Amino acid sequence: MSFITINNQQSxxxxxxxxxxxxxxxxxxxxxxxxxxxxxxxxxxxFRETGNIRLICCIADDLQHNxxxxxxxxxxxxxxxxxxxxxxxFEKFEREIHENFDIxxxxxxxxxxxxxxxxxxxxxKTIPDYPFFGIESEELxxxxxxxxxxxxxxxxxxxxxxxxxxxxHLEIQLGYQHRGVEQLFLEKKKLxxxxxxxxxxxxxxxxGHTTAFASLWESLSGMxxxxxxxxxxxxxxxxxxxxxxxxxxxxxxxxxxxxLGSSVFGRLRTPVxxxxxxxxxxxxxxxxxxxxxxxxxxxxxLADRLIAVLDAFEPDFVEMNSELSRLPSSLSRFERTGTMKxxxxxxxxxxxxxxxxxxxxxxxxxxxxxxxxxDLNHVPVMKHHGDVxxxxxxxKEEVIQSVSYIRQLxxxxxxxxxxxxxxxxxxxxxxxISLTEGWRGEICHAAVxxxxxxxVIYKVKDPSFxxxxxxxxxxxxxxxxxxxxxxxxxxxSYCGHDL
Amino acid sequence: xxxxxxxxxxxxxxxxxxxxxxxxxxxxxGPGILQPVSDVKRLFRKGSVYSETTSIIFRxxxxxxxxxxxxxxxxxxxxxxxxxxxFDGDFIFFAYILALGKFFSIISAMDTGSSFEGMGASRExxxxxxxxxxxxxxxxxxxxxxxxxxxxxxFSSLHLGSSITYMLGGMAAFVLIMIAMIENSRMPVDDxxxxxxxxxxxxxxILDNSGFDLGLILTAGYLKFAMYGAIIADFFIxxxxxxxxxxxxxxxxxxxxxxxxxxxxxxxxxxMNHNPQFILALSSVSFLIFLGVLLVLEKFV
Numbered sequence: 001m002s003f004i005t006i007n008n009q010q011s012x013x014x015x016x017x018x019x020x021x022x023x024x025x026x027x028x029x030x031x032x033x034x035x036x037x038x039x040x041x042x043x044x045x046x047f048r049e050t051g052n053i054r055l056i057c058c059i060a061d062d063l064q065h066n067x068x069x070x071x072x073x074x075x076x077x078x079x080x081x082x083x084x085x086x087x088x089x090f091e092k093f094e095r096e097i098h099e100n101f102d103i104x105x106x107x108x109x110x111x112x113x114x115x116x117x118x119x120x121x122x123x124x125k126t127i128p129d130y131p132f133f134g135i136e137s138e139e140l141x142x143x144x145x146x147x148x149x150x151x152x153x154x155x156x157x158x159x160x161x162x163x164x165x166x167x168x169h170l171e172i173q174l175g176y177q178h179r180g181v182e183q184l185f186l187e188k189k190k191l192x193x194x195x196x197x198x199x200x201x202x203x204x205x206x207x208g209h210t211t212a213f214a215s216l217w218e219s220l221s222g223m224x225x226x227x228x229x230x231x232x233x234x235x236x237x238x239x240x241x242x243x244x245x246x247x248x249x250x251x252x253x254x255x256x257x258x259x260l261g262s263s264v265f266g267r268l269r270t271p272v273x274x275x276x277x278x279x280x281x282x283x284x285x286x287x288x289x290x291x292x293x294x295x296x297x298x299x300x301x302l303a304d305r306l307i308a309v310l311d312a313f314e315p316d317f318v319e320m321n322s323e324l325s326r327l328p329s330s331l332s333r334f335e336r337t338g339t340m341k342x343x344x345x346x347x348x349x350x351x352x353x354x355x356x357x358x359x360x361x362x363x364x365x366x367x368x369x370x371x372x373x374x375d376l377n378h379v380p381v382m383k384h385h386g387d388v389x390x391x392x393x394x395x396k397e398e399v400i401q402s403v404s405y406i407r408q409l410x411x412x413x414x415x416x417x418x419x420x421x422x423x424x425x426x427x428x429x430x431x432x433i434s435l436t437e438g439w440r441g442e443i444c445h446a447a448v449x450x451x452x453x454x455x456v457i458y459k460v461k462d463p464s465f466x467x468x469x470x471x472x473x474x475x476x477x478x479x480x481x482x483x484x485x486x487x488x489x490x491x492x493s494y495c496g497h498d499l
Numbered sequence: 500x501x502x503x504x505x506x507x508x509x510x511x512x513x514x515x516x517x518x519x520x521x522x523x524x525x526x527x528x529g530p531g532i533l534q535p536v537s538d539v540k541r542l543f544r545k546g547s548v549y550s551e552t553t554s555i556i557f558r559x560x561x562x563x564x565x566x567x568x569x570x571x572x573x574x575x576x577x578x579x580x581x582x583x584x585x586f587d588g589d590f591i592f593f594a595y596i597l598a599l600g601k602f603f604s605i606i607s608a609m610d611t612g613s614s615f616e617g618m619g620a621s622r623e624x625x626x627x628x629x630x631x632x633x634x635x636x637x638x639x640x641x642x643x644x645x646x647x648x649x650x651x652x653x654f655s656s657l658h659l660g661s662s663i664t665y666m667l668g669g670m671a672a673f674v675l676i677m678i679a680m681i682e683n684s685r686m687p688v689d690d691x692x693x694x695x696x697x698x699x700x701x702x703x704x705i706l707d708n709s710g711f712d713l714g715l716i717l718t719a720g721y722l723k724f725a726m727y728g729a730i731i732a733d734f735f736i737x738x739x740x741x742x743x744x745x746x747x748x749x750x751x752x753x754x755x756x757x758x759x760x761x762x763x764x765x766x767x768x769x770x771m772n773h774n775p776q777f778i779l780a781l782s783s784v785s786f787l788i789f790l791g792v793l794l795v796l797e798k799f800v
Contacts, residue, residue: 141617143614143618145697165618255695256768257686257763257767257768259524259525259692260524260525260764262525263525263526327766327767329766329768332773333770479770481698481770482770
């Protein structure tokens with residue numbers, strides 16, 4: 001066997017991951033992924049091991065519900081054949097490995113820096129010298145937007161090559177939000193510091209990232225979250241989905257200048273995030289999820305409040321959506337704008353909502369269920385056009401679906417379990433991977449521990465890591481004035497990408 | 500004289516009413532009616548910042564833009580009362596003095612060397628060009644109907660014949676409202692509220708203007724709205740006495756502002772490449788008016 005099969009949120013000894021030469025590693029992973037639509041690369045990373053570089057590749061199999069992990073040890077000055085040359089979904093991972101460890105990849109389309117990490121190998125490469133793709137022509141013009149934007153959004157630079165109003169090419173250059181999250185996970189030694197760090201990876205996916213972190217930690221310390229903890233995490237995750245999707249619908253309406261939608265969806269989002277305030281004292285749900293215990297057990301009083309919030313929310317939400325999907329002027333902006341084809345989505349490894357917009361079924365809740373998702377019999381919402389309207393529709397239907405899941409869960413509230421003893425040390429020489437389905441898509445955390453149970457590397461992958469490229473491809477041949485609504489309909493994270 | 504006073508008066512409230520309408524429809528209380536005036540007053544007290552890449556054109560363009568609108572206001576009559584200036588063919592003067600202001604605002608946007616502003620300038624130029632035939636076919640038809648060639652004479656003799664002219668007036672009001680929306684860069688052609696440079700038309704052209712200059716540009720916008728409102732009102736108040744004409748004028752202006760606010764609340768902006776189609780469709784409405792005039796004059800062979 002050239003790989004080990006593990007489940008989501010399972011930890012295994014590092015030695016049990018088969019190690020092979022790079023050529024075998026290359027063949028094995030390419031064979032796994034090529035012509036297998038149900039498999040995609042969730043994580044491919046490298047770390048230093050006694051002067052060499054160890055590569056670990058994790059391929060998720062959606063039908064078998066498991067993750068196939070393999071590894072290879074290469075010397076630190078290695079020049080390797082690029083897997084991206086065969087399968088584009090490795091493109092960004094190889095760029096990241098190249099940036100951090102200066103490993104060459106032959107045949108890679110263009111080994112540009114990903115995020116200008118603090119600990120990158122080549123410090124002479126700086127953001128001002130980013131090598132943009134350019135097209136030289138008298139007829140074309142370039143438009144640069146950012147990194148400082150007119151709205152209150154994060155920083156990132158968009159470089160358009162346009163033919164008049166038409167976008168021929170868009171390149172998205174990020175890295176301005178880099179804070180060294182992965183490095184901080186190693187430097188901060190206290191669990192509470194690491195938990196707050198996980199909460200701060202992306203402000204709109206607090207639940208997704210913290211659940212991924214907590215599950216990973218529990219797995220590496222040999223604990224298991226009890227039913228009541230899973231229950232609270234699931235309710236929180238679905239509430240986060242409702243809140244952010246509704247807020248995004250409001251922002252999409254703002255971008256097409258539809259004031260009614262903008263203000264109604266904006267108003268609907270507020271009570272949902274305010275419920276988090278009632279529950280745990282923070283509107284973004286920071287502090288709600290902790291490893292090994294549940295600081296804010298869900299109870300009957302909260303359930304009654306939540307039902308009241310949802311009862312007020314749902315009719316207005318449904319009504320506003322039917323208004324929106326009947327309005328000719330908004331439909332004309334949404335339909336056939338920013339379209340992505342199935343093959344494109346598959347080839348670049350798109351995940352989550354952005355994949356489901358055109359029939360690519362990527363939903364961790366179904367493919368690698370965790371917590372109490374198996375009990376919910378989740379059926380992912382799928383759309384088949386890949387345009388802005390599909391993304392609007394997915395949001396609408398997922399919100400309604402999440403509301404029904406929460407209602408279903410609220411029928412039976414479990415009693416709070418006892419707090420568990422958190423072991424001081426993690427399992428030594430282990431590897432664990434944890435996937436959760438945030439509202440944006442699959443969130444992946446992985447860790448490797450050393451011989452005393454200390455962290456050797458902590459890897460975080462936000463869905464935005466793959467999906468930014470989907471946005472760049474989706475806007476091609478669209479009008480440049482439609483870029484904002486395309487961008488908002490993906491609503492990707494800058495800091496989740498930059499870490 | 501009366502017309503310029505009334506135009507100045509309504510311009511104080513016009514944008515405020517639009518904003519208030521939009522606030523109410525979105526469930527907010529909204530700013531006071533005079534807030535836009537306070538904004539401009541604040542801007543007038545401020546100094547301007549000029550980019551080093553700009554030349555004298557960028558500095559004079561706001562003043563030229565403002566004075567062109569002011570001069571255009573001078574030829575607008577009030578029903579059967581002349582404007583300050585009135586001569587044969589003054590509607591051609593009206594259209595092209597506005598075009599002069601627009602021309603300067605376009606080259607001033609180009610002057611900044613920003614890729615955004617160049618984009619906005621090209622959009623604005625294109626849409627103004629498409630809107631021009633609609634205006635001329637419209638006013639030309641009424642000139643043909645009345646046999647007169649100045650605003651004052653056209654409006655004062657418009658309703659002397661049959662009452663079918665009121666129907667033509669209604670259609671003319673529709674075309675003029677839409678032209679006013681295009682010229683003022685409002686919905687559904689442009690979104691004045693957006694913060695996204697890539698989707699703007701007029702707003703993006705004035706990104707580099709600040710302080711006093713920006714104040715002038717905004718004031719010109721308020722005036723323009725009231726001016727178009729006045730022309731629309733003129734189609735209906737021609738034969739009335741002052742006692743009726745002044746309240747009707749104010750009512751029409753109010754209705755116009757509320758309508759703009761409602762349009763901006765309850766629909767999304769057009770996709771950019773649908774704008775030319777929409778604007779050209781206005782020309783065809785103008786053409787219908789022209790056919791209507793031919794019908795009235797029994798000039799069909």
